[in-house]
Amino acid sequence: MDESTAAAARRRAQQRGLSVNRxxxxxxxxxxxxxxxxxxxxxxxxxxxxxxxxxxxxxxPDPAAVxxxxxxxxxxxxxxxxxxxxxxxxxxxxxxxxx
Numbered sequence: 001m002d003e004s005t006a007a008a009a010r011r012r013a014q015q016r017g018l019s020v021n022r023x024x025x026x027x028x029x030x031x032x033x034x035x036x037x038x039x040x041x042x043x044x045x046x047x048x049x050x051x052x053x054x055x056x057x058x059x060x061p062d063p064a065a066v067x068x069x070x071x072x073x074x075x076x077x078x079x080x081x082x083x084x085x086x087x088x089x090x091x092x093x094x095x096x097x098x099x
Contacts, residue, residue, distance in 0.1 A: 001009075013023035047054070
């Protein structure tokens with residue numbers, strides 16, 4: 001970083017009562033937040049523009065499925081949908097593969 005930029009960062013940090021490191025950390029967080037918001041807005045715009053294409057390709061979502069809590073509903077083949085059940089089945093298959 002050039003000296004004039006470093007001096008400006010030191011002044012602004014001092015004006016805010018922050019260390020330079022803390023000031024830079026806040027700038028990075030602010031920048032990441034703005035980038036995240038811009039991404040979400042762009043994604044929403046994209047989805048809106050291509051809504052009919054997605055509906056044609058994948059159909060319209062079932063409102064009940066969209067509103068269901070994560071992990072709810074039918075666990076599908078294999079039964080137990082809990083994380084512990086998935087881990088134990090996975091460990092079992094690894095252990096059997098190692099024998």
